[in-house]
Amino acid sequence: MNPFRYARVDSAPAAIAAALYEDRAQFVAGGTNILDLMKIYVEQPSLLVDINRLPISKVERRGDLVHIGALARMSDVAANDAVRQAFPMVAIALEQSASPQLRNMASMGGNLLQRTRCAYFRDPATPCNKRAPGSGCGAIGGENRMEAVLGTSEHCIATHASDVAVPLMALNAVVHVAGPLGDRDVSLSDFYRLPATTPHIETVLAHGELLTGISVPALPYASRSTYLKVRDRAQYEFALASAAVALDLAGGTIRQARVALGGVATIPWRSREAERVLAGALATRATFERAAEAALLGARGYGKNDFKIALAKRTLVRALEMVAT
Numbered sequence: 001m002n003p004f005r006y007a008r009v010d011s012a013p014a015a016i017a018a019a020l021y022e023d024r025a026q027f028v029a030g031g032t033n034i035l036d037l038m039k040i041y042v043e044q045p046s047l048l049v050d051i052n053r054l055p056i057s058k059v060e061r062r063g064d065l066v067h068i069g070a071l072a073r074m075s076d077v078a079a080n081d082a083v084r085q086a087f088p089m090v091a092i093a094l095e096q097s098a099s100p101q102l103r104n105m106a107s108m109g110g111n112l113l114q115r116t117r118c119a120y121f122r123d124p125a126t127p128c129n130k131r132a133p134g135s136g137c138g139a140i141g142g143e144n145r146m147e148a149v150l151g152t153s154e155h156c157i158a159t160h161a162s163d164v165a166v167p168l169m170a171l172n173a174v175v176h177v178a179g180p181l182g183d184r185d186v187s188l189s190d191f192y193r194l195p196a197t198t199p200h201i202e203t204v205l206a207h208g209e210l211l212t213g214i215s216v217p218a219l220p221y222a223s224r225s226t227y228l229k230v231r232d233r234a235q236y237e238f239a240l241a242s243a244a245v246a247l248d249l250a251g252g253t254i255r256q257a258r259v260a261l262g263g264v265a266t267i268p269w270r271s272r273e274a275e276r277v278l279a280g281a282l283a284t285r286a287t288f289e290r291a292a293e294a295a296l297l298g299a300r301g302y303g304k305n306d307f308k309i310a311l312a313k314r315t316l317v318r319a320l321e322m323v324a325t
Contacts, residue, residue: 001038008050012178012210018049020180020208027051027210029071029107032098033114041124042115042131056212059083068214070109070176074164075100077108086218089167089225089244096229097163099236109211112165112175112191113203117238118158119143129155130199137199145304146238149312150265150296156199157302159238160192160267167227167244169268170260173216179209188214192267199266221248221256228319230263230311239263241312243319247283254278254287254324261295264312271295274316288320289313 009015019025025047028034037043057071059080066082077083078094097103097111115121120128120138127136139147139157147157165188173188191203205211225246231237242262248255257278261269274295281287292313299309 002041002044004038004045005047006050007047008053010053012054012056012212015049015051015054015210016178016180016208019047019210022047023207025049025208029110030073030105031110032102032106033110037115037122040122042122051210054212061086061218062215064218065215066218068108068216070107070211070213072108073104074098074106074108074111075103077164078103085223087167087171087216087222087225087246089170089222089227089246090164090216093163093167093227093229093242093244096227108164108214111162112168112214113205113211114161115202116158117161118147121158130158130195130202133198133200140302143304144302146240147302147305148264148266149299149301149305149308150261150269151194151267152300152302153195153197153199155197156195156266157305158195158199158266159263160265161238162268163227163229163239163242163262165268166242166260166262167225168214168216169270170244170246170258171216171219171222172258172270173214175211176213176215177205177209178212179206183212185215188268189270195266219246219258222246222258224249224323225258226319226322228315228322230315241308241315243312243316245316245319245323247278247320247323249283249324252283254281254283257291259291259295259316261312261316264299264308273297278320283320283324285317285321288317288324291320292316 026045056069229242246258274291277291
């Protein structure tokens with residue numbers, strides 16, 4: 001681990017000021033991701049700004065929204081009645097993330113900002129454009145079983161690791177950001193950046209900007225939702241494929257739907273194509289299979305991860321069946 005300085009702050013302006021004038025400054029909350037990466041020399045901040053004293057950990061209903069503070073711990077959000085009633089898929093995704101010990105420590109903001117678990121990103125001895133721009137992507141043509149089949153580029157095929165970001169993407173959540181130029185709100189659909197030619201730039205956050213909260217619209221039909229995660233083992237494992245689904249049903253007809261996929265894309269992947277297939281259609285397996293085909297249209301495998309395309313389709317079909325019954 002490289003030498004670094006540490007600062008503890010009590011307010012968002014103090015956190016921003018501490019980080020702004022140091023290029024390699026980073027914020028730390030639960031530390032469940034950044035500290036691991038520091039130990040293997042992937043992250044080498046010169047300053048860690050501890051934001052745990054900031055008053056941004058509440059989870060509360062605000063009209064037709066549920067507001068989740070960026071410092072709310074994952075376990076607390078999963079157990080919150082407002083979250084469980086308004087959108088069960090968020091609680092399910094959180095409960096299937098990591099171990100209980102990690103969920104008790106990890107913050108919601110940190111989870112959305114976590115780095116990929118790609119083996120090449122985590123090994124400084126290998127090429128990785130996300131870690132060392134211009135060095136190449138070792139996963140293309142290498143060990144890529146866990147990597148993405150959607151949203152990829154010739155520069156990066158690393159999978160986004162977050163579970164809870166998937167249902168939040170489906171629900172069109174908004175993240176609240178504080179920065180040196182003031183506060184701003186960003187739709188989660190605009191928050192993440194596809195790798196394209198700059199995979200090291202993962203979000204729209206500028207240096208010194210701090211994620212302070214998440215607002216999730218409490219759609220009436222989101223109470224009929226689920227998150228299905230397929231993984232190599234039942235506990236403490238990242239998704240091979242996952243699906244977050246919410247359906248607005250009238251009789252046997254789908255009036256509206258929300259669909260997002262995880263474990264198969266470089267960002268949490270909302271599929272408006274699948275939603276369009278579902279809207280106005282009968283809630284049948286045939287409809288669900290057409291939606292799955294639409295969701296994976298354009299997917300590309302890279303050898304050892306080719307199976308993910310078929311697996312993601314089956315995962316989505318099963319999630320839709322679970323919600324429709």
